[in-house]
Amino acid sequence: MADGTDEADEADEMDGTGGGTERAARARRLAAWHGAERTLARGPAEVRIAERLAALTTALDADTAPYDGDGWVDIYGDGIVEELERRVAELLGMEAAAFFPTGTMAQQVALRCWAGRTGSPVVALHPLAHLDMHERDAYLTVSGLRAVRPTSEPRPPTAEEIRGLDEPFGTLALELPLRDAGFVLPEWDELVAAVEAARERDAVVHFDGARLWECTAHFGRELPEIAALADSVYVSFYKSLGGLSGAALAGPETLVTEARAWRHRYGGQLFQQWPAALAALDGLDRELPRLPSYVAHARVVAKALRTAFTAAGVGWSRVHPEVPHTHQFQVWLPYPAAVLDEAGVRLAEETRTVLFRRWREPGPPGLAMTELTVASSALEWTADDVTAAADAFLARVRELTEVRGLTEG
Structure with missing residues (x-):
């Protein structure tokens, strides 16, 4: 998320027994996202302090400071x-x-x-x-x-x-x-x-x-x-x-x-x-002058995702709204959030592409939702790029689901 909500509440998840595990998982996510070459948006949580300071300095040094x-x-x-x-x-x-x-x-x-x-x-x-x-x-x-x-x-x-x-x-x-x-x-x-x-x-x-x-x-x-x-x-x-x-x-x-x-x-x-x-x-x-272009491209991304989910035979999925009203929208898939989180991290680690970040289950268990932001880096993505990334993501979801099913069985 461009507004940082992916990582904002993670401290609350770190209790006395699982805190170290969760901190390691968060560090892994941030490293994967930060190292990605292709992403729809750069979230503020994945920027290092020195990089943020350098960006402010660059803004001051520009001719149009x-x-x-x-x-x-x-x-x-x-x-x-x-x-x-x-x-x-x-x-x-x-x-x-x-x-x-x-x-x-x-x-x-x-x-x-x-x-x-x-x-x-x-x-x-x-x-x-x-x-x-x-x-x-x-x-x-x-x-x-x-x-x-x-x-x-x-x-x-x-x-x-x-x-x-x-x-x-x-x-x-x-x-x-x-x-x-x-x-x-x-x-x-x-x-x-x-x-x-x-x-x-x-x-x-x-x-x-x-x-x-x-x-x-x-x-x-x-x-x-x-x-x-x-x-x-x-x-x-x-x-x-x-x-x-x-x-x-x-x-x-x-x-x-x-x-x-x-x-x-x-x-x-x-x-x-x-x-x-x-x-x-x-x-x-x-950013303000560019926001209309992000909104327009969000509609391209949303349509490509719907096409990819249908072609992949996903049992139930939803992009909401179907035509985004802004440059942000929801994506719903019928899998546990933990599986989708892991698939997203593996996609970033193995292909240096970030499509989705954190998922949660606000409704019935096993039905997860994420919020997608389309920003400047997304403008390089064509509809085919989106469907290819979605296919690669879903392939990892299927692998994880099969392994999980065998383990639980």
Whole structure:
């Protein structure tokens, strides 16, 4: 994954008895991925420290450097951080933006500010939204807010569902795209209608736009027009732009001023943040213009995978969405995650090609899912390259499945 989720939770898997084994397995995976000559995306976890530092230095030395390397480092968010905030506000067409060390903090501050302004602690959000799935109920336990659910279907809520909520709410939070449902987006008219439905309920609208950068191709709209639908927007700098870390909250000047005060209270007023700010500026210059090409090529990759799975006679498989809405999508196969993980590592070790990384089983045992990211390195892959890599991967899956069956028998 380009956002680093493949390796982010691995420390939790290392208990007192299996920690050494898991650390060795992780080291093997990273070595295989790092040594690959062909990959659809380079994940941040597989980059060595010296390589990352060299990349930042190269960005500073380029003729089109994102910031003056002779400038001073920031102190509590001035200088380069202020330049990043200005760039984000301009790109989104918002009055102002504030840099945050994490997206979770930016989201919580936004919701807290809106709760105070609307007088309502109720947030309408999807149960698969990042706010619910990946922030440890921070909106509830830290900010004292609570949620209502317009829908539990694995898609964004509709205008009718928002109008039909049976109690008042102060904020509608929409994740664009809805990552845990498969990086799915509504159609443009559906999004406009959903926002209008929230306005009819006297609610404000907040976009969880961690991956908003790559939504322009699907909507056929530029970033300012998309962001203009919302009262506030959060964006990430590392999920699609290849940054080190960090996020921004954009909106009206008055909201951003208040958000800065809460950022300090939440511990987000860091002494220096220039490496993260520099990497974010570099990502805005280097990756943002290329994201539409990644989205277009993701559709080529997805179609080639479907073709390969069908030709190989895989009993059940799914690429979701069939036509990706962004440059990321889900792949489902009817094998245990451990088998697919091992097949992927062997493919990388034996052919120096990475197709898939980590798999998990979010549903029935033996049915695994992975998230695929298509980035700059994928643009060299033709549809035939994808099907050939998929065939080689499935061959290793079959070998492992046969061995496993004999062993269990």
